[in-house]
Amino acid sequence: MVATIIPFGSEAYFITLLSLEKYNHYILFLVASVGNVLGSLFNWICGFYINYFIKKSWFPINNKIITRGNKIFTKYGKWSLLFSWVPFIGDPITFAAGTLRYPLIPFMILVSIGKFTRYLLIYVSIIWAISIF
Numbered sequence: 184m185v186a187t188i189i190p191f192g193s194e195a196y197f198i199t200l201l202s203l204e205k206y207n208h209y210i211l212f213l214v215a216s217v218g219n220v221l222g223s224l225f226n227w228i229c230g231f232y233i234n235y236f237i238k239k240s241w242f243p244i245n246n247k248i249i250t251r252g253n254k255i256f257t258k259y260g261k262w263s264l265l266f267s268w269v270p271f272i273g274d275p276i277t278f279a280a281g282t283l284r285y286p287l288i289p290f291m292i293l294v295s296i297g298k299f300t301r302y303l304l305i306y307v308s309i310i311w312a313i314s315i316f
Contacts, residue, residue, distance in 0.1 A: 193215060193218065193219060194305060196215075197211060197212075197215045197302065197305060197306075198305065201306065201309045201310070201313070202309065202313060208306065208310070212302055212303070212306050215302050216295075216298050216302045219268065219298040219301075219302070220294055220295050220298050223267050223274075223277040223294045224277075224291065224294075226274055226277040226278045226281065227277050227278070227280055227281035227287070227290055228281060229242075229244065229278060229281060230252075230277070230278040230279060230280065230281020230282040230283075231281035231282070231284065232281075233249070233282050244278065248274075248275050248278065249275075249278070249279070249282065251272070251275045252272075252274075252275025252276050252277075252279030252282075253279045253282065253283065255275065255279065256276055256279040256280055256283060256285075257279075257283075261285065261289060261293060263276050264276060264277070264280060264290060264293035264294050264297065265293055265296060265297040266297060267293075267294045267297050267298065268297050268298050268300075268301040277290075277294065
């Protein structure tokens with residue numbers, strides 16, 4: 184849940200690499216998006232196996248995070264997963280989906296839509312900005 188602690192880190196790398204114009208933009212977009220989806224999958228797995236992980240001293244999630252995520256996910260349901268990219272709430276939402284045993288396939292579809300859309304907007308904005316300057 185590093186994204187909650189340090190939001191916008193992946194976006195900064197993505198923007199930097201795009202602006203260097205040394206790398207294939209489509210591959211950068213794909214890798215950034217898939218990497219973020221995999222991060223959310225990790226949160227879902229941690230939530231799914233919470234009873235095992237909560238006993239570990241290294242596990243970085245406390246009851247406050249669990250409660251916040253469960254509250255949002257319970258209130259807004261599966262559609263909250265479209266906002267899994269939002270800093271400070273995205274990780275608790277994906278974690279809550281795991282604790283509430285939300286099915287993996289719909290989880291991956293909704294999270295992927297949200298994450299890919301975010302990176303598509305960043306990608307289009309940066310490419311547009313580069314073309315202007």
